[in-house]
Amino acid sequence: MLEAIGVSSVDDLFDAIPEALRLDGPLGLEDGLSESECFDELAALAARNAHADSEACFLGAGMYDHYVPALVDAITQRSEFLTPYTPYQPEVSQGGLQAMFEFQTAISELTGLPVANASLYEGPSSAASAAYLAIGATKRTKLVASRGLHPHSRAALRTYAKGFGAEVVEVGLADGVTDAGELAAAAGDDTAAVFIQNPNFLGAIEDVAALAAIAKDAGALTAAAVDPISLSVLRPPGECGVDVAFGEGQPLGNRLDFGGPSFGFFAATEEHIRRMPGRIAGETTDADDRRGFVLALQTREQHIRREKATHNICTSQALNALAGVIYLAWLGKRGFTELGELVAQRTAYAREKLAAIDGVELLHEAPVFREFAVRVETPVEAVLDRCAEDGLAAGYWLGREYDEYQDGLLVALTERRSKADIDRLADSLERAVQGAGDEFLRAGRRNSPEEVAT
Amino acid sequence: MTGPAPSPPPANADTPTAQQRETAITIYEKSVAGRRAATLPSLDVPERALSELIPQNLLREKPAILPEVSEPEIVRHYNRLSRRNFDLDTGPYPLGSCTMKHNPRLNERVAALPGHARVHPAQDPKRAQGALELMWRLERSLAEITGLPHVCLQPSAGSHGELAGLLLTRAYHADRGEERAKVLTPDTSHGTNPATVTMAGYEAVKVATDERGGVDLDDLRAKVDDQVACLMLTNPNTLGVFDENIAEIASLVHDTGGTLYYDGANLNAIMGRTRPGDMGFDICHLNLHKSFSQPHGGGGPGAGPIAVSDRIAPYLPVPRIVRDEGSNGAAPPFDLAYDEPKSIGRLRGFQGNFGVFVRSYAYIRSLGGDGLTDASETAVLNANYLLARLRAGRAGKYLPLAFDRLPMHEFVLSGAPAKRDVQAKTLDIAKRLLDYGFHPPTIYFPLLVDEALMFEPTETETRESLDELAEAIESILTEAESDPEILHRAPYTTPVRRLDEAAASRRPVVRQPLG
Numbered sequence: 001m002l003e004a005i006g007v008s009s010v011d012d013l014f015d016a017i018p019e020a021l022r023l024d025g026p027l028g029l030e031d032g033l034s035e036s037e038c039f040d041e042l043a044a045l046a047a048r049n050a051h052a053d054s055e056a057c058f059l060g061a062g063m064y065d066h067y068v069p070a071l072v073d074a075i076t077q078r079s080e081f082l083t084p085y086t087p088y089q090p091e092v093s094q095g096g097l098q099a100m101f102e103f104q105t106a107i108s109e110l111t112g113l114p115v116a117n118a119s120l121y122e123g124p125s126s127a128a129s130a131a132y133l134a135i136g137a138t139k140r141t142k143l144v145a146s147r148g149l150h151p152h153s154r155a156a157l158r159t160y161a162k163g164f165g166a167e168v169v170e171v172g173l174a175d176g177v178t179d180a181g182e183l184a185a186a187a188g189d190d191t192a193a194v195f196i197q198n199p200n201f202l203g204a205i206e207d208v209a210a211l212a213a214i215a216k217d218a219g220a221l222t223a224a225a226v227d228p229i230s231l232s233v234l235r236p237p238g239e240c241g242v243d244v245a246f247g248e249g250q251p252l253g254n255r256l257d258f259g260g261p262s263f264g265f266f267a268a269t270e271e272h273i274r275r276m277p278g279r280i281a282g283e284t285t286d287a288d289d290r291r292g293f294v295l296a297l298q299t300r301e302q303h304i305r306r307e308k309a310t311h312n313i314c315t316s317q318a319l320n321a322l323a324g325v326i327y328l329a330w331l332g333k334r335g336f337t338e339l340g341e342l343v344a345q346r347t348a349y350a351r352e353k354l355a356a357i358d359g360v361e362l363l364h365e366a367p368v369f370r371e372f373a374v375r376v377e378t379p380v381e382a383v384l385d386r387c388a389e390d391g392l393a394a395g396y397w398l399g400r401e402y403d404e405y406q407d408g409l410l411v412a413l414t415e416r417r418s419k420a421d422i423d424r425l426a427d428s429l430e431r432a433v434q435g436a437g438d439e440f441l442r443a444g445r446r447n448s449p450e451e452v453a454t
Numbered sequence: 455m456t457g458p459a460p461s462p463p464p465a466n467a468d469t470p471t472a473q474q475r476e477t478a479i480t481i482y483e484k485s486v487a488g489r490r491a492a493t494l495p496s497l498d499v500p501e502r503a504l505s506e507l508i509p510q511n512l513l514r515e516k517p518a519i520l521p522e523v524s525e526p527e528i529v530r531h532y533n534r535l536s537r538r539n540f541d542l543d544t545g546p547y548p549l550g551s552c553t554m555k556h557n558p559r560l561n562e563r564v565a566a567l568p569g570h571a572r573v574h575p576a577q578d579p580k581r582a583q584g585a586l587e588l589m590w591r592l593e594r595s596l597a598e599i600t601g602l603p604h605v606c607l608q609p610s611a612g613s614h615g616e617l618a619g620l621l622l623t624r625a626y627h628a629d630r631g632e633e634r635a636k637v638l639t640p641d642t643s644h645g646t647n648p649a650t651v652t653m654a655g656y657e658a659v660k661v662a663t664d665e666r667g668g669v670d671l672d673d674l675r676a677k678v679d680d681q682v683a684c685l686m687l688t689n690p691n692t693l694g695v696f697d698e699n700i701a702e703i704a705s706l707v708h709d710t711g712g713t714l715y716y717d718g719a720n721l722n723a724i725m726g727r728t729r730p731g732d733m734g735f736d737i738c739h740l741n742l743h744k745s746f747s748q749p750h751g752g753g754g755p756g757a758g759p760i761a762v763s764d765r766i767a768p769y770l771p772v773p774r775i776v777r778d779e780g781s782n783g784a785a786p787p788f789d790l791a792y793d794e795p796k797s798i799g800r801l802r803g804f805q806g807n808f809g810v811f812v813r814s815y816a817y818i819r820s821l822g823g824d825g826l827t828d829a830s831e832t833a834v835l836n837a838n839y840l841l842a843r844l845r846a847g848r849a850g851k852y853l854p855l856a857f858d859r860l861p862m863h864e865f866v867l868s869g870a871p872a873k874r875d876v877q878a879k880t881l882d883i884a885k886r887l888l889d890y891g892f893h894p895p896t897i898y899f900p901l902l903v904d905e906a907l908m909f910e911p912t913e914t915e916t917r918e919s920l921d922e923l924a925e926a927i928e929s930i931l932t933e934a935e936s937d938p939e940i941l942h943r944a945p946y947t948t949p950v951r952r953l954d955e956a957a958a959s960r961r962p963v964v965r966q967p968l969g
Contacts, residue, residue: 004839005842016862017698039564048583050582063575071528079543083750083751084541091950092948095537105965109518124803150803159799233508260575260805280964287954303645306649313613316754325481333518341504345497345499
């Protein structure tokens, strides 16, 4: 090969790197491993994590332990879906492009909005993408966010806002839901978008139509984060005056994966189609008039439009979105509704059961879907440690993100948490709350700096 | 030769193939009322009326329309769709700037272990020590590979890392009481660079390329001033050319107080040979889905960790992974730290694309330091060999190298002579290559090269497959000499023929119309 190139050594191929910049020794990394050794090392790391098979997981806060059917793995592990690049050559990418088209159709149906893209990175950064769209559409720079919006979404908004030249203002919760009066006062003629979440971070169901009407009065867009599973039973955002609906797609056929990869979904009204971020598949025909699919509206995108693009995103989450559409096809029209109803019933049962424990009370009385918040009179971290000893991840400590809910515990349900699991949680929680003494009291909270800053 | 010899169809092959005779049918169009695949647990708690739990006005009136299909139908449908994709496991995929290297299946196996795949992201760090240690070890490995000591794994992709880099730059300058307006990007840069500049609130200013394919130093000198926040650079750049003036470029930018950003898309050329930190870069992103073997998945997922120098470290996104060196095993050593007052904050939810970290860490452990160096050396060798093979044939005449010097891991040819002399546009050559069983190179990028074709074979192609690719190009150019119409009407053998991409944007149909 060197002879064909006309050089005498591989080193010659690196001549362009100035001598002073060359690495003078080997990389300071361990030696390579055989396949079996590498497997064993990675398996040993995995063995040191508690996970949703080793304990009953009532953790939620945006990602949920739904069952991922076997056919999702079987299909997404096929080489033809696993190993191609972005479908820049549509003639040999019809499988992926058609799956994107089917995905967009399903997301459009769920959200009740006509235009969906083929996915974004994940949930919270999709909030920032919605903000960018709203700033472009309204030429305004104030973003008003309910404190019911996921703390990570609000944090992402604040991070991106520095680049957008935008300001983020938060609106508090009253009785578990967004304070409509405070929202009306905060949203004005400088507001690009109002951000809400349904169900909100405390699990409470918002009156989305009423909140969207307040935004509309101010001439602002409404951007709503939604749990896709909730759209089986809750009124879709498109019927409530929402302009952009987005969210975390993990509940749709994706693993927990300690937080990713999953996908973000993003849907909007027709008027925003040319401002949409990310890939969009569209239907077309080939030279012989056969039906086919291509990447549509590419003039929005960075590889064509460069600094004038509607977004900088390139990598999408095609494989995760594929899992999402396979999952939705697996559930089907009836299965999707049944899943939502089952989750709603289990949530109601668990909420009553936990609220009946001495030392536990509801944090709010608003109607909920899949997740609810309680206050416990013993330090939540100590309670969680106790429950972990019983093989339970009992929930999410709200004090991690909310100063006002230091005693708050957020509990999530899926179809995998049976009545027996819920009863076990109630027993364990009761013992933990009543039995936990001073030895569990620990000083020091772990608030994130972004939360302290607000 | 080990693979099957290319057997291109005759020029008049307009009889549809079996696959072309199949009509594309969506999963929705297969729906029959009442069919289903899912089985769900039965209701085991006392049933309540839904409207008792949730007020009627907040409930959905009509169910969302989803396909009604059985499990065998779903499996057949998506298997059939899969056969309408070309993929890296089927044949060479020399897509420039995308680093389509083999995806080891071990990585899929370890990523699927329940102790990785089933860990909830809000799990108490005390009970996720293995996951945090894996991330910490990956951070340390990437710091060594880049020569930049502080790593944050959070960004979800290269473009996300770029945005992080510019927000870090903004925070760094703001901390010094400065506000700068402009970011420089070479005219050869990836489209994500200028798009990111705009999103980060800066003005994108283009820097010219000199006759050797590097940054034009005179143009840079003319444009770099105290309003320039950052220069974003890829090295080797998108022409596959290593910019030997990098040290001078770095000092020009640093002298006026700017930061230097390294777009890691082309890291596969230099691992173990040189490092962005040693070249003077302050911030760099890595594409774990390029250099570190995460499968591309038809467009994602990926991950775009960033590595930075000491002066940028205080601004890194939170949470950071920290190791308590002093606990002596008494307490769990790894934790997530949020208390970083100068941090730019979060870019996304939770800790990032952990499943990608597992695969890339397994890749790094499999290869080790020497193996990564070998990978880059072989990638550069393969690119140069492919180029030599092409130049020895008709490509030497019709597809000359855009900048005539030894490339690194990828190279860019100009199809201008082919277009002029044999009426074969780059698009035609690319489409014809599909009939020969190869994915085409990246085309029409970088923009400054007329009719560009950008080849990146990667280290995981064999000499034999490179020979076959060179022979396919030779054969296509021979066809063009005798009858360019063969190319104009290509491809012939793909599931569909050439598609009308413009129509899909003029009248966009982006979802299935349903009852």
